Amino acid sequence: MNFIHDDEAASSADDAVIGERLLSRMQQRTQEREQRSQQRRDQVTNRNTELENDDAFLTSFNEMKIKLEEDLKNVTQRSTADKSELESCFEKMTRDHGLIQQYINESSMFLSQYLLKRSQESLASLDVEIRNKMSEMIPKKRFGFRGRSNLPPKTAVTPDVVDSASEVQRNSALEQLLEKNFYGFRDLSSEKLTLNAAEVHNRQVNLVNLIDCTVTILGNPGGMQAAGLTNCTVVVGPMSRSAFIKNCVDCRFVLACQQVRIHDTKDSQFYLHVTGAAIIESCNNVGFAPFNLNYDQLDEHYTSSGLDRSINKWDKVDDFKWLNSEEKSPNMFLIPEENRQTEWLTST
Template sequence: MACEIAVEDVGQNFADLNEKRNLVTDRLQRRDEERLQDLQKKKEDKEKITSDTENTVFFNENFNAAKAKIEADLMRSDDITGKSELTDHFDALVVAVQSLQKFVSDSTLFLPKYEIRSSQDVVNRLTDAINEKRDEKIPKKKFAFKSKKKSEKIEKKGTQNGDAVDSTITSKVSVQANDCGFMDLSDQSLSLGENSINQKDVAIMRLTDCVVKLHGSPSAIHIDKLTNCKVFSGPVSASIFIDNCTNCTFVLPCQQLRIHSTTDTSFYIHVTSKAIIEDCSRVVFAPYNWNYNGIDEHYRVSGLDKSINNWDDVDDFNWLVTDQQSPNWGVIPVEERVENWET
């Protein structure tokens, strides 16, 4: 009997040893797998940092070269005398700055925020310098909005988005030297077609309780001081700049969107680079969803890629914490989005 007990004890000890050995083996294997995963992650992080650094170096070299050439060409303006030659000269400068703007917009996916902000400031200063020098060398009448009567009866409807306005409007509209738009109006429904806005700058300023519809492809849109307004646009080939707006809705596609000092506003956007906000609060975003006859042709004119939409990739220049969501902007919940807009 004692011998049988001893054999059983030995067998049990072997089983315990095997179990312990298996546990140790499993633990070592898991530790080895975790170590390999950690090494792989460090390798990927290093490769990403290297890639971003190389991209940033490439960007800075090319950006600075383009900036220096534009500045040198601008300095030559005083040596040109003929009006036709000056016009061609400044047109070339504008094209160069637009190309530089596109280069900045296309690079926002990998550039640090401070780099984006600094580069955009340079582009803005170059644009201002070109406009100032052009006005000096080729004086023109100051841009103004002229009164133009336009009767348009719009039936008031109980639509979901409430963008119908019942009014007979008298609009202050001007199309002058590639500029057009609306200003100093309230309680009106306003629109411009492709013949007025295609590849032109549009200015929309100081409106209250208005609905604005742009059926076409502007080159840029400048929006300032709107309250309780809705603005719809076809595809914009370059940038849209929005400043000092409150309680508005914007439905817009563009290459780059810059929003400043705006609150309590909704954006339905298609943006191929990024939306950038600064000094904003309670702004929310959703994908662009306005449709109208001719929009496909306007996309072709604008050159925007319909397959790329970074509508929810928003940079907040007032929020530099990279691992936390900015409290100044958010996404409109799907169930709260307007699905159909009147065209």
């Protein structure tokens, strides 16, 4: 009887194991179905978000472009205006064109490829119109001979040369206007550079080709672009829009903004408050920590910037060059708390 009892016990144990396995498989299938359902919901959400982003971008883009087209039409009707007045009009159009291009750049990470391409092409076409009209209405003086019809034909300027000269003039004029709109610091080394709140309020700040510099901007800039920095520390108050950083080496950035995009940068650290997307591309050994800047007017500048202080995605950085979603990108890391720098202003 004991043998039969043991056999029944073993059978019951086997049944229990089988039941547990069946239950485990059922739970696993339930989890898998839930994951697939969640993925489908996420895909729908992403598609809807993309459409919403496209619609919002297109509304703003069209408003700015139509205004610029109206300005171009108005200046065309002012053929009797003096040269300085025309130059002022074209300078404003060039500045506005640059702001629209900046808006495209800042929005590019959220737009569909079709809309991004279409908006770039549309803005490029308008750029050509502005250049042509500027060349037509503010022509450069050319040297020539008058009253000498007996000059041999070979001295005549060919149409190709005229076209080439016109293109050079148009490019030169546009470059000069763009040069006037540059605001920030460039081509400096071993300097302590500062801008105050009144100087940067809602303006685009540019940092280009700096070496061993400390940049302190305590205010509310509209945005920032940094390129070609080496061993620099950049401390900036809350920005209303985005930051774009490229080709930087061995730098420290302290930034608060809606979005940040970092390209071709290595051995650098970023202390971020970012409410939207933080993206790296073609980067190596870049570290991230939460924004930890503090100064007297910080609350005021946060209010002016419109940033939501309750949202910070500093640790949710996407690497566009790392496609393995199962593993963390080897190109970036989170800075351990004990290794984070905290005294930014006293060190500057």
